[in-house]
Amino acid sequence: MRLLALLLTLMLACPAAWGADANDILKKVDRNLEPESYEMYRKLINIEPSGAKKEYVLYSVKKGRDKVVALFLSPPSDAGRATLRDGDNMWLYIPNVGKPVRITSLQSVVGGVFNNADILRVDYSVEYNAESAQEEKDAYLLNLKARTGEVAYDRLKMWVDRKVLLPVRIEAYAASGLLIKTLHFKDIKDFGGGIRRPATVETDSPLYKGHRSIMLYSQLKKREFPDEVFTLNYLSRVEDLRK
Amino acid sequence: MLVRALAVCVLALAAAAAHAAEEFTFDATEFQKKPLELGGYVELKQQHFTLNPDGALYLLNFYREPRSYLDDTTLTLKPSGVLRRGAVSLNFRAHLEGDWETRGFDRLARFDEFYGSYKPDPGFTLDAGKVSLKWGKGYAWNPVAFVERVKDPNDPDLAREGFTLLTADWIRNFDGALRTVAFTPVVLPASPDINPDFGAGRHLNAAAKLYLLYRDTDIDFMILSNGSRSRRYGADFSRNITSNLEIHGELARIEDTQRQVTTAAGQATLVRGAATSYLLGARHLSERDTTTVLEYYRNGPGLSEDEMKNFVRFVDSAYAQYLATGNDAALARAANLARNGYGRPNPGRDYLYLRVSQKEPFDILYFTPAITVMANAADHSTSVAPELLYTGFNNVELKLRAFFLNGGAGTEFGEKQNRRRIELQARLYF
Numbered sequence: 001m002r003l004l005a006l007l008l009t010l011m012l013a014c015p016a017a018w019g020a021d022a023n024d025i026l027k028k029v030d031r032n033l034e035p036e037s038y039e040m041y042r043k044l045i046n047i048e049p050s051g052a053k054k055e056y057v058l059y060s061v062k063k064g065r066d067k068v069v070a071l072f073l074s075p076p077s078d079a080g081r082a083t084l085r086d087g088d089n090m091w092l093y094i095p096n097v098g099k100p101v102r103i104t105s106l107q108s109v110v111g112g113v114f115n116n117a118d119i120l121r122v123d124y125s126v127e128y129n130a131e132s133a134q135e136e137k138d139a140y141l142l143n144l145k146a147r148t149g150e151v152a153y154d155r156l157k158m159w160v161d162r163k164v165l166l167p168v169r170i171e172a173y174a175a176s177g178l179l180i181k182t183l184h185f186k187d188i189k190d191f192g193g194g195i196r197r198p199a200t201v202e203t204d205s206p207l208y209k210g211h212r213s214i215m216l217y218s219q220l221k222k223r224e225f226p227d228e229v230f231t232l233n234y235l236s237r238v239e240d241l242r243k
Numbered sequence: 244m245l246v247r248a249l250a251v252c253v254l255a256l257a258a259a260a261a262h263a264a265e266e267f268t269f270d271a272t273e274f275q276k277k278p279l280e281l282g283g284y285v286e287l288k289q290q291h292f293t294l295n296p297d298g299a300l301y302l303l304n305f306y307r308e309p310r311s312y313l314d315d316t317t318l319t320l321k322p323s324g325v326l327r328r329g330a331v332s333l334n335f336r337a338h339l340e341g342d343w344e345t346r347g348f349d350r351l352a353r354f355d356e357f358y359g360s361y362k363p364d365p366g367f368t369l370d371a372g373k374v375s376l377k378w379g380k381g382y383a384w385n386p387v388a389f390v391e392r393v394k395d396p397n398d399p400d401l402a403r404e405g406f407t408l409l410t411a412d413w414i415r416n417f418d419g420a421l422r423t424v425a426f427t428p429v430v431l432p433a434s435p436d437i438n439p440d441f442g443a444g445r446h447l448n449a450a451a452k453l454y455l456l457y458r459d460t461d462i463d464f465m466i467l468s469n470g471s472r473s474r475r476y477g478a479d480f481s482r483n484i485t486s487n488l489e490i491h492g493e494l495a496r497i498e499d500t501q502r503q504v505t506t507a508a509g510q511a512t513l514v515r516g517a518a519t520s521y522l523l524g525a526r527h528l529s530e531r532d533t534t535t536v537l538e539y540y541r542n543g544p545g546l547s548e549d550e551m552k553n554f555v556r557f558v559d560s561a562y563a564q565y566l567a568t569g570n571d572a573a574l575a576r577a578a579n580l581a582r583n584g585y586g587r588p589n590p591g592r593d594y595l596y597l598r599v600s601q602k603e604p605f606d607i608l609y610f611t612p613a614i615t616v617m618a619n620a621a622d623h624s625t626s627v628a629p630e631l632l633y634t635g636f637n638n639v640e641l642k643l644r645a646f647f648l649n650g651g652a653g654t655e656f657g658e659k660q661n662r663r664r665i666e667l668q669a670r671l672y673f
Contacts, residue, residue, distance in 0.1 A: 041269075041271030041274060042269075043269040045267075046608070048608060052635075054609070054635070054637065057271075057274055059274075073274050074274065075637055075638050075672070076282055076284075076638050076672040076673055077284075077634070077637075077638045077639075077640060077670075077672035079282060079672075080282075086422065086456070087459070088459065088483070088486075089456070089459055089483065094400070096323065096336055096355075096356075096375075096402040097400045097401070097402055099377035099378070099379070099380075101382075101481075101526075102461070102481050102482075102483055102489045102491075102526075104483065104486050104487050104489075104528050149485070149486060150483075150485075150486045151486075152486075174530075187267075200267055208606060208608075209606070211608070214267060216267060216268075216269035217269075218269050218270060218271035219271045219272075225365075226364075226365050226366065226416075227416030228364075228365040228366040228414040228415065228416055229365050230416070231414050231416060231423045231425065231456070232423070232425070232454065232456070232461065233412055233414050233423075233425040233427070233454060234365060234414060237362060237365070237368065239276070240362055240365075241365075242275075242276040243276065
């Protein structure tokens with residue numbers, strides 16, 4: 001009887017222990033993907049079924065766990081646009097046109113498969129709780145649940161390479177269980193400064209059949225910024241951060 | 244045969260691999276910051292107006308040469324640029340326009356902005372020159388925009404001309420419920436030579452805005468001192484209630500306003516007094532990417548329904564007098580009243596604004612249809628504007644819009660100069 005009780009206790013404790021381990025893995029994935037505070041350049045390519053492409057280049061900076069700013073450098077029709085995220089708050093600034101307006105994480109400022117949550121992504125562990133981890137042949141499968149209703153995707157399934165603790169594939173689901181998009185992480189590259197991560201993230205979505213979106217990374221570096229950079233009033237001056 | 248087929252396959256695979264490698268290459272060095280950056284756009288706009296022969300504003304503008312339509316072609320160049328050296332930069336945005344209308348040609352050349360900036364650190368900025376400030380949270384109207392030119396609610400996103408001023412911006416961040424405080428003082432001189440359209444006389448006007456990000460809510464307080472315009476105070480806010488619903492509002496108190504009103508007989512009087520304007524609005528994004536903007540605007544110093552009706556009666560009698568006698572003196576007086584209030588966009592007191600836009604319907608990327616309805620809530624007249632926007636060609640924006648104005652006699656939109664307007668606009672960014 002005592003043995004049975006012990007077994008039951010162990011069985012009940014296991015999911016919690018797994019959850020804790022899974023969250024540890026998730027935190028390591030976060031740090032392996034990017035330093036906590038950094039600057040980087042990204043190119044977003046939207047590819048239509050016809051093969052037609054539209055490209056955007058962004059300069060992004062991040063501080064701490066939940067402050068991100070992204071500035072569009074190209075194409076000229078979007079150059080100077082800046083988006084800011086401070087926790088659950090998001091704003092979009094369009095130069096010469098108006099003041100920054102509040103936007104939501106599901107909105108897309110570029111069109112296509114990528115939305116604001118993808119462009120202004122903060123640490124996965126900030127937005128998601130890893131409920132469980134399953135061991136597969138070469139990967140851990142983390143089952144992530146959004147911590148709040150503010151998060152763009154309700155659930156993520158993240159396959160993490162067991163050796164390097166970097167994501168290989170992420171499936172993003174709506175609360176209804178609908179698969180919204182799949183992200184494929186490719187082309188692991190040494191960015192210097194101890195940062196070694198995938199330089200390409202390819203995205204497809206059953207909601208945009210035949211369309212693909214590619215995100216390419218360049219010049220990802222650790223860099224510290226003052227808090228004032230992550231404010232509404234600074235959005236028109238983000239360009240000043242670039243060296 | 245088999246060897247040849249294999250060779251072709253290998254070559255095809257190699258070509259595909261090379262193509263893929265080329266396709267996904269990105270080196271950010273080509274996007275390094277430059278000391279001089281230039282950009283902007285050129286825009287061609289074609290408009291066709293179907294005139295409203297029953298409208299009071301039509302009668303004032305066309306009583307000598309009645310006509311049923313107008314065509315208008317506008318070519319606009321908006322170059323902008325910045326020259327940087329250390330913490331100092333020189334910024335400009337110019338507006339060059341040629342306008343071919345059925346009745347003649349007009350042109351315009353001006354700087355919308357031309358100012359120097361000093362930014363020693365991210366927490367402080369000093370701007371001096373012609374600057375376009377943007378105060379307020381409303382989409383179609385901004386009653387707290389005390390130091391700006393009035394926004395056109397038909398084109399709220401259009402870049403506007405600034406005023407010549409000196410302004411600074413201090414930003415400080417904190418931990419806790421109050422995350423950001425920013426203070427923006429403004430000094431705006433006005434005289435017949437500088438900012439003549441800001442107000443009469445010679446004044447050194449002072450204004451200020453205090454911004455707070457408090458408990459995830461944007462809050463602003465603003466003030467404009469007594470000078471070229473009467474003293475006014477304001478506040479605004481914006482907040483996300485849920486991840487897809489934002490609410491915002493503005494409140495402005497103006498200590499002294501004046502408006503010219505007329506009786507149906509044409510006796511004009513000046514009405515003075517304090518006024519309060521406010522705006523309440525919401526923006527919602529649905530799961531299907533439908534964005535809805537809804538706003539109510541109370542224009543405190545606006546004209547009442549009866550004041551509008553009296554003006555229309557005066558124009559009708561002035562026109563009848565012109566037809567009977569050929570004397571257009573009363574029409575000239577009415578035209579003067581129109582310039583000073585009755586003919587301005589949204590001269591009334593209560594307005595509703597609704598804009599619904601659908602991003603990329605039927606999986607058509609970069610295509611956004613929208614419909615905008617503006618209503619004078621007092622007289623129930625409306626402007627309904629469907630719109631198609633396509634941004635799929637690199638650096639090109641194509642927009643097709645139509646405006647349908649509806650309303651009976653004596654109503655705001657029923658008495659406008661136009662009954663309908665169709666507009667095609669092509670923009671090329673560089």
